[in-house]
Structure formats: C-alpha cells, structure tokens
Amino acid sequence: MDARTTGVKTAQLYRMDMPDHRCPFGLKSLDLLQRRGFEVEDHPLRTREETDGFMQREGVKTTPQTYIDGERIGGYEELRTHFGLAVKDEDEVTYMPVIALFAVAFAMALAIGWRMEGAVASLRTFEIFVATAMVLLGLQKLKDVESFSTMFLNYDLLARRWVPYGYVYPFAETLAGVLMLASALIWLAGPVALFIGTVGAVSVFKAVYIEKRELKCACVGGDSNVPLGFVSLTENLIMMGMGLWMPFRVYVLQA
Incomplete structure (x- = not known):
C-alpha cells in the first residue's frame, strides 16, 4: 500500500551514520521529513563499504539520498527544493550578516545602557551601540585579516595607494571601538574613528555612486557577500560622527 491508499506519507532516507562521521545533512534531511509529516524509513549507512556500495548501486555520488513514492529526490538541498523551500546560493549577495551584527x-547597547543608566533611551546608549558595532565589525575582519585586506583593495582609496593600510584597518577600528566603550583615551579613539570613517565614506561613494561599480563590501570580513553601497556608506558616516562627537563630549561638554 502507498500513501494514496493509507493516507500516510512515507519516505526512505539513506544517510551516513558511522562511528567517526554522522552526516549533518542526513540529520537535517531526517528532521525536515519528519516536520513535513512523513514516516521515515531510515537507513543509516554504518560503514564506508556500505556507503560506497549504496552509491554504486543507485548511481549517485553523494549521500544522503531521499526517496518519496519510489522517486529519488536527492540530497538535502534537493529535498528543500522539492518542498518549495529556499536553498542558499553561496554567491548570493545579502545584507543579513550586517543586519545580524547591528541587531546584536x-x-x-540596550542591556548595558539599562544596567549603567537605568534607562535604555539615552545618549550614552547610542554611543555604546556604535562603539559595540565597531568592535564587532573589527572582530569579523580580524578573523582573516589577509582575506579582508584583499577584498578591501577593490575599493578603498588609501589601501590602494598604501597596501599595509588594509592590514592596519581592522586593528584600528577595534581599538577605537573598545576605547569609546570605556570612554578612555578619546584623544586617540576620536581621530582614529574620524580618519578611517572619512576615508571609507569617500572610497565607497566614489566606487558605488561615481564609478557605478558593483562590489562586495569587506565590512564584515573578506568572505562576505554583502554588497558595497548605502549600508557601507552609512556605517562610515556614523563612524565619522562618533569620531567628532566623542572628543566634543569628553573635552568640551564635560570640561
């Protein structure tokens, strides 16, 4: 009997489940099928020989493999496609890394502002937000400075004239953010933020709005697919603003 007569949806899943390797895509396929209401005939492949034999027999090059109503659907991504779900394109541009970083x-900033000030809506909360974002952005670049510097050279005007600037930038951004969080050495943090923000804003504006180039932004590291554009420009303008505001608040308003 099949699903048309029993009303029960069934699927067969073949996945690697060895002592030294439990295929994550096999587990994802199993979970997806179960969440879609399928009764899954799970066939874990326990050895390399068993896996190779299955692939040779079925004429496939990878596992897991899912079968529904006798039809081979394929691996995890093919299964998602079968159910009409989105499949991530490794080359697809997205703002999600930047959105996630700024949201965090x-x-x-709200948590720290509440703890320090007893209120979330304060000027200091905004300062903490920008400074924290700078630190997190710097951290993303510091994960792979070499990769960042390579992508950075595509558009940054100063880095293209003086290549070591691409290696210095992540440390400078992180340092400025940390100092602003502590409201310490603002005489150093302010000019650093103002300088790198100004150079960045001019570079982005020239590349995107004058030269009309379609590039990826190195703002969240050298392996990102974030498009260079309005968000990148805004980030640099805010950094410029903080570079001006923090020295003014510390050395003028509080003097």
Missing part, C-alpha cells in the same frame, strides 16, 4: 550590537 543594539541589543547589547
């Missing part, structure tokens, strides 16, 4: 920075 904002949540941290």
